[in-house]
Amino acid sequence: MNLFRPVAYSFFVLLLSACQSSYNSKSEKTTTVPPRAEDAYLSQEQAYLRSSRVSDVHYNLQFTLSESSQFSATSVIDFSLKDNSTPLTVDLNDAEINALMVNGKSVKPTYNKWFITLPAKSLNKGKNIVSISFTREHSTDGEGLHRFKDPVDDKVYLYSHFEPAAAQQMFALFDQPDLKATYTMSVSAPADWSVITAMKESRVEEKGQLKVWHFDETPKLSPYNFSLHAGPYKVWEDNNAKYPLRLFVRQSVAKQIKPSDWFKYTTQGLTFFENYYGVDYPFTKYDQVLVPDFLYGAMENAAAITFAEGSFLTNGEMSKSKRERLANVIMHEMAHQWFGNLVTMKWWNGLWLNESFAAFMATLATAEATEFTAAWRSFYTGGKQAAYRADQSVTTHPIEVAIPSTANAFDNIDAITYSKGASALNQLRHLLGKDTFRKGIHQYLSENAYKNAVLDDFIASLAKASNRSLDTWKDQWLYKAGVNTINVNFECVNNVISSFEIEQSTDIKFPTLREQKIQLALFNIKGDKLKQTKALPYIYKGQTTQVNELKGVQCPDLVYPNYEDWGFVKVQLDKASFKTAKQHVNKVEDPLLRSMLWQSLWDSVRDGQLSLNEYLDVAVNNISAESDYTILGQVISQLETSKTYLNKMYGLNNAYAKEMTQKLEELAWANTIKSSGSNMRRWFEAYRTITSSASSLSNLYTVLKGDEVIDGLVVNQDLRWDIIAQLNRYQYPNADKLITAELEKDSSDTGLKSAIYAEVIAPDEAIKTRWLAKIQQNDSELPFSKLRSAMTALYTSDQNSLDEKTADQRINSLASIDAANDHTFMRSYGRYLIPANCTSQSVKRLQKAADTLTELSSGTKRSLLVALQSDERCLMIKNKMTIK
Known part of the structure; x- marks a missing residue:
């Protein structure tokens, strides 16, 4: 089901444009204002009518x-x-x-x-x-x-x-x-x-x-x-920068903050953004406040930014990935001080541009102003992959969508809004040229300072700076959904290329062919390395683009047609390149390309072109040689997702699942012992997450008790709670008593949420039933943040039999739960409590719900459709398995 039909959407945009033009008219003719609907939400029509009268x-x-x-x-x-x-x-x-x-x-x-x-x-x-x-x-x-x-x-x-x-x-x-x-x-x-x-x-x-x-x-x-x-916040001040800086946090968690990191990245960011934008910071001071129970990562309130405590408090040294996330989130909210606060959208359909631009600028600033010079690689493995998945989802949508009412403002706030939009802006920067793009941004901010603006104002500034029309680009990228795929076809004669073409394909439901500037890169195996032999920037468009410039170049062992990740496009490797990638991924010197090849292998699993067990063989045999922190995190995440698939497909007692789980446990433990620093901590976290066997759980317990000491691993309070949850998840002896004992040591808000998570994750039907009732009741005495902790732990991938016991009840009550709760609650409920158990019965149940539950809110309907598609994918991956 396509939630945004192009004809209806275009009509709505034209209607609103006509309305807005009439509202902005300077005519003194009295406007007839229809009565406002008696509900909690404001329609775009009513908003424009009100702003046409009020100033x-x-x-x-x-x-x-x-x-x-x-x-x-x-x-x-x-x-x-x-x-x-x-x-x-x-x-x-x-x-x-x-x-x-x-x-x-x-x-x-x-x-x-x-x-x-x-x-x-x-x-x-x-x-x-x-x-x-x-x-x-x-x-x-x-x-x-x-x-x-x-x-x-x-x-x-x-x-x-x-x-x-x-x-x-x-x-x-x-x-x-x-x-x-x-x-x-x-x-x-x-x-x-x-x-x-x-x-x-x-x-x-x-x-x-x-x-x-x-x-x-x-x-x-x-x-x-x-x-x-x-x-009564604890406050730190830094008056060494151009603007006075302050950092606020609750007193009881003040020891879990390192203010110097916050002030360092903030100072670096302010300097970078003033230079990049060519516009001074628009406020007189810069405050940052860490707050509990926050719904999102952070919020760009003018000069008083709020951050979710849970993401940035740390008991001990902050990991490299957390420090990079801290720098990136600081930059994201700082980018908004100009793009969003100084110049603001007129209505919520422009929210995507705020968030896309901030996501793009945060990555650029993190890469160019901090020690995290590989930030674009982190963006590729994180946000961009989420955007690719979202754009291939049944609930995909254009980047720019109509928002008829404040009730719909967050309907489409997802990875398309943030990361696809950021990727589109990044490839536009490559298409126009970096200096031209920057000039257009400066013009936009300068001309619209302290005003409201619309998308056409932004596009007009970039078009003026580049002296070219961007109407086609805007239509292709912002008003059309879906992600394209490119692959290359080439022939070689006497070991040189005789013909080479780029082929662009689309999903049949989203047939837009786009223009985009990419880099074609050719590689050959030389000794124990895969060496680049050619890199060619190239603009392709349409279904087929001939690349005559590569005729006569040495025949490659591997071609990657989106080298350095300029474009937003899926890459389908040709057969020879796919074979090279599987056999020689560790011979690739360029870390970004190595990351992209690992991603191509994983995408092949998700697309049904490579069996999960074949991917696992490649990963298990190659990942130990990987020393790059970002790539290590990327592949470990894929291994953890693979374990989730195995849990859902087979449970814990299937022979292959048990054998592969043991291999993954041994792999993670061996690399924990031989690694050091951030990589060692990353491997241990993988071990903790994957572990389910009795011997490995016992090993975790000895680490918790301090009987097993791993050099360089600090078992801080956060890690203690994570280990206890994993032990209780698999009913390690007396694990439930560990929760009670730990709560006596840590009764903080974080401790209370961790204790709930550790309790609820146990494979205990009575506990599950009790907590499900608490979640589903109206007007719970527990704050939403505590209920959300329980939701995330209630039904894990290895608890399908318990999940099934209440699956029908959760589906049958979904409409009433949706009607009784707001979008904030339902975002978490829909993500964690719509049952999807990788069986044909589960798929049928979800399909029936999607067909019959017609009164669901748009956000919950999206969650239901995503669950259905995920369940179908899980079955497809299971059917592609080639194990005996």
Whole structure:
């Protein structure tokens, strides 16, 4: 099923374009505004109608914060109104309104818990001032103004998260990105708290046990870029950079942070981005706040960026991969300070460009401004592979899609939005030239500073810089779904090439042939190395492109037609190159090419061209010779996924599965012992993840107890919890008691979540049933972050029989669960609790659900379709196995 039919999509875009043109008209003719739907969401039509009437918005906000579950606030909204012939809505979610004043007069609120409707008779044509005083419960699901009570010391911490449209959970406003505004704020809070927002505090008054923090007016910001964070945070400062830097974290986890890394990467990033963009950083300070229970990796709030604690806290030295991720995420959110905060999309259909550009720029900055010079290789093995998988999924979609309502803002936030978009931008940079691309970015930021912009503004800046039309490129790459495949056909006479062509193919459902600039690279075996003999930049388009420039070149042993990964395209190796790759992958000197060849082998498994057992033979026989940290992680990840497939296909008692598991355990343990540093830790993590045999579990237990000491391996608190979970997963004797004992040592928030995970992962039907009930009940007393920990552990790949016991119930209740919960909950529920068990029965069950559950939300429907496709792929891979 194609969720976005091209004809309907094109019509919707044309309709919205026509509407927007009429809304932006300078005509003084009164607009007839249809009534807004009585629900929690804002349609694009209503948003454009409102922004056609409202302008010059300023918010004066006063908050009273405490440790209680509620807060109180007053929003004073100063704005101009083009016409006052019809009512106007102001967004405010689930609050108790204490007073409403419109232009100095008290007005009885017309309020449905989602928005206030201001009567036309109370409004002025021109200047208006609306004051709304209210009380509201703090949120506990990561949106709005989230409250967290630390289980270690009972201290309370608050932070805000507004994307896509959750600012209304903290204050009354026009909650849409194209109504940029300035914000002035004062906050009353306990005296030992810090208060953080887009501006540095201008003054702080002491009032007994409280302090009142005052903040000057911000530059113009879209509502989702504004923020408020408060609590007794530990703070570090660094005033050695061009802008003052601060880092905030909860006091109980302060020892798990190394501030010098944060300040180093932040300083490197600010220098890089100011130089690259040619535009100064648009704010006066740079704060970063680590927060608990966060829904995402990080959020680019203007000058007050939030980061998920779980990704960046560490008990001991941070691994190389975590430090690279830290650098990359810092760069990603920093890129947004210009591209997203300084220049902001008009509506949520432009969210992809924000995220794609930040993902692209983060990789570029990490590679060129930090010690992680191989960042593009990390992008290739991580985000880009996720994008390829998403673009081959039944739920694929164009990069740019229509977003009819805020209810749909996150429907398509996935690897296509982030990594395919970033890849498209990267190949456009190669197509136009790096300097030309950079010039276009500078022009875009300069011309649209503190404004809202649309895709055509971005494309126009690049077209002007390159002096060429990009209309065809835009249509091919941004409005058409699907990934192309290229392969090469060549013939040789007397050991030289006599003919050479690039063939481009498409999925029958997505027939777009694209133009793209790539590098053709030819290699020959020379001694014990695979040496490059030719590299040729080339632009291909259409179904077949002749490459006459390669005639007469030495006949290659291997051709790779996307050398250095310029393009976004799947590569299908020709037969000779595929054979060379299988036999000589370790002879490739270039690490990126070596990585791409490993990926080609793995893709062949996923595409049904190579059996899983053949791939495993190649991997087991070659991976020990790999010393590159990034490639090692890539192949180990493929081995771990292979183990997951074996678990689902055969369970733990199948002869081949047991034999291969033993080989993988022995491989991981042997390489742990002989390796050192980051590679050793990577191998041990693979051993811990793969281990299921009694002897290897016993080995893990001796490491946990300290009886087995591996030189260079620090068994920190994080690793202790991981080992305990693995022991309980396979019912190692008394493993459940280890959880209780460990929780006495570590009762932190991380410890509580780890204990839940370790308990739920046990193959115990009673535990599974109890936790499934907790997850499925309405209004659970447990915060979502704890429920999410349980979801991830409930049914693992080796627990199919337990999974099947509740599979029908989970499918039959999916519609009611979906109706009772929001998109945040269902994103995790759909990913982890829709049963897909690699059997024909499972596939039939999922297919029936996809056919009959027509009322599911779009996000849950996507999760269901992805589960079905994954189950079908698992069966296909099983049927391709060539074991006896």
